Amino acid sequence: MSLFDLFRRKRDPNKPSIKFGFKGEQIEYRLRDKSIVIGFAYRDGAKLYTEDIKKWDEDIAGQAYNLSHGEKTQVFSDVLDFVCTKRNQPTVVINKDDADKTIWEKICSNYTGRIKDIEYTSDQQNIEAIKQEWMDALAAGEKVIVDDIEIENGKDIDAIIEKMKSIKGLS
Structure with missing residues (x-):
């Protein structure tokens, strides 16, 4: 064991790695071998865009798999915790043309204490x-x-x- 190993944090593979992306205008979410980039902006307060929480990024074989309802809920919850900790309560932006609009409204209703507002776009x-x-x-x-x-x-x-x-x- 090296001295470096003593100070290295071992990351729990069952916990996601979440960080702000380029210029803080996106959020990079990684869980084991899956990842997704989610729209985020900080103009007039934190804004989190749900329409990007649909498919995992392509894997090594070039496949992009849809997130299940449970995965969408988990990713949203994890990212919401991250944003609330690093910035403040975000406005969640739901695209009214998104096929998952009602799913996002239902998910958001479970997190009203951590969401500043819901904004609709098209x-x-x-x-x-x-x-x-x-x-x-x-x-x-x-x-x-x-x-x-x-x-x-x-x-x-x-x-x-x-x-x-x-x-x-x-x-």
């Missing part, structure tokens, strides 16, 4: 927010790159937005 609102963010970045002279393509103007943004809408089935 696919259309999300796309409009992305478009505005890109337009603001261009106006500020920043580089905007989407799918390895540099966006140069509003026309480029509109083309990508239309592609996003067609994928989501929006008009």
Whole structure:
């Protein structure tokens, strides 16, 4: 046994590893050999996005498995504890176009003491927010790159937005 081994914490493989991702705008959740990245923002307070809690990230074989109802509840509870400890009570954002909307409402009803508020969004609102963010970045002279393509103007943004809408089935 080395001196390093004396100070190394042994992590319980049955407990998740949870941390904030790049710029604190996502949460990385890992449990044994499974992981998931969950949307998170800290504009006007902590916001936790439920629509990302659907599928585990792809495994070594390239498979991405759906989370069961129990796994969704556990991941949500673990992440909620993490956010409340590291920041404060979050606003939970539920997409009203998400097939799991009622599941998230029911899960949230079990955690009302740890949730600041519930906010609803939609696919259309999300796309409009992305478009505005890109337009603001261009106006500020920043580089905007989407799918390895540099966006140069509003026309480029509109083309990508239309592609996003067609994928989501929006008009």
